[in-house]
Amino acid sequence: MExxxxxxxxxxxxxxxxxxxxxxxxxxxxxxxxxxxxAVRESMVNAxxxxxxxxxxxxxxxxxxxxxxxxxxRVGDEGDGFDASKLPDPLDEKNLLRQSGRGxxxxxxxxxxxxxxxxxxxxxxxxMVKRLPERP
Amino acid sequence: MSVxxxxxxxxDVSVVDAVGRLTLGEGSSLFRDTIHGLVAQGNKKIVLxxxxxxxxxxxxxxxxxxxxxxxxxxGGKLKLLNLTKRVHDLLQITKLYTVFDVYDREAxxxxxxx
Numbered sequence: 001m002e003x004x005x006x007x008x009x010x011x012x013x014x015x016x017x018x019x020x021x022x023x024x025x026x027x028x029x030x031x032x033x034x035x036x037x038x039a040v041r042e043s044m045v046n047a048x049x050x051x052x053x054x055x056x057x058x059x060x061x062x063x064x065x066x067x068x069x070x071x072x073x074r075v076g077d078e079g080d081g082f083d084a085s086k087l088p089d090p091l092d093e094k095n096l097l098r099q100s101g102r103g104x105x106x107x108x109x110x111x112x113x114x115x116x117x118x119x120x121x122x123x124x125x126x127x128m129v130k131r132l133p134e135r136p
Numbered sequence: 137m138s139v140x141x142x143x144x145x146x147x148d149v150s151v152v153d154a155v156g157r158l159t160l161g162e163g164s165s166l167f168r169d170t171i172h173g174l175v176a177q178g179n180k181k182i183v184l185x186x187x188x189x190x191x192x193x194x195x196x197x198x199x200x201x202x203x204x205x206x207x208x209x210x211g212g213k214l215k216l217l218n219l220t221k222r223v224h225d226l227l228q229i230t231k232l233y234t235v236f237d238v239y240d241r242e243a244x245x246x247x248x249x250x
Contacts, residue, residue, distance in 0.1 A: 009161050034191075034222060041193050045160055091231050097205055104231050106181040106194055109229045 004042075005060040005076075007052035013046040015062050019073060023040040027132060035110035036071065036130055042103040043126040051077025051124055061125075069132040071114075076125040084116045113116045138163035139189065149246045150179040151217075153227050155188040158196030167196075171203040171214075180212030181249045183242070187218030192226055204236065213237070217245045 003018060019040045020033055028036065042129050044060065050120035052058035061076035090102045110116050113129035139156040152170065155161060174182060184203070192200075200216075207214040213238040219227065227233040239245035 001214075009174055012160075012248060037191075041159070045193070082234070096231060096235060099202050100194070102194040102197055105230065106226070 001064045003062040007054050007056065007058050007060060009045075009048065009050045011048060011060055012041055015060075015075070016042045018062070019064050019071075022064055022066055023071055023130070026071060028071070028130070029133075032040055032130065032133075036073075038129070039107045039110045039114075039128055040073060040075070042107050043073075043128065045129045046103055046126070047075050047079075048122070050082070051079030054077065060105050061119075069134075071130045071132075073111075073130075074125055075126045075128075076119045076123055078112035078119075078121075081118050081122065081124050139167060141166060143170065143174065143187045146183075146200045146242075146246050149181045149183055149240070149245075149249055150174050151183045151185060153188070153244045157191040158189055158199065159191065160195035164195050164199045167199045168202065175206055175210050175212065176205055180205060180210060182207055182212065183217050183239075184214060185219065185242070186223055187216040189193065189223060191222065192223055197226060197232065200217045200236070201232065213249065215245050215248060217242055220224060 001018065001022060005014060016037055017063055020037055021037050023033055029081050046055060049062045052060065058078040063074045065072050084104060095101065107128060111128040111130045114128040117125055119125040137190055139158045142153045144151050158167060176210050193250065217239050219238060237248065239248065
């Protein structure tokens with residue numbers, strides 16, 4: 001599934017709904033659906049707010065696929081790109097009371113694979129993989 | 137559904153009952169305005185009841201931190217009540233569980249101010 005979304009907060013809800021629909025069909029349980037939901041919302045908010053900066057002329061590129069027991073989600077923006085390694089560590093004592101900067105931390109915590117890379121052309125792409133738990 | 141907030145007084149303690157989702161947008165600005173309003177009115181003992189909060193994102197966590205620092209900087213105290221497992225887990229992941237005073241009984245939270 002692929003979607004081209006506007007750079008606004010309504011798109012965050014649309015992306016969450018679309019991904020959760022597929023994730024539910026694939027068989028993720030309620031707790032994993034919540035984790036996927038948080039990861040998708042955080043990546044979408046980053047794309048809309050920090051990447052595209054709400055620019056109505058820029059789009060957010062969402063793609064989701066499910067196969068071989070795993071859900072792969074890609075969220076791309078058309079922004080200027082950024083170096084994730086230069087972001088402040090939200091777990092450092094001196095940063096604990098900062099109001100922002102925890103989105104990537106939550107993505108990391110809630111998916112099995114997270115990759116943040118420059119998007120072909122321009123912008124940033126976040127690739128996330130969530131695997132279905134193995135059943136006995 | 138975005139967050140709904142109800143404020144009630146228990147003695148000199150303001151209890152804020154939150155219901156719904158605390159996420160970026162309308163919910164987080166309502167939350168911020170409510171806390172700032174309470175502090176501006178001189179309320180320095182605040183219990184935030186999160187028992188009916190089903191969902192918090194990083195923006196919502198940021199609002200909790202902002203509320204904590206706003207109240208603390210005015211010489212007050214903000215305590216959290218009734219965390220759901222999901223909210224509890226988020227505070228653990230972000231290492232904020234050690235920052236907040238967290239209670240699972242309202243009476244205990246209120247008594248902790250005295």
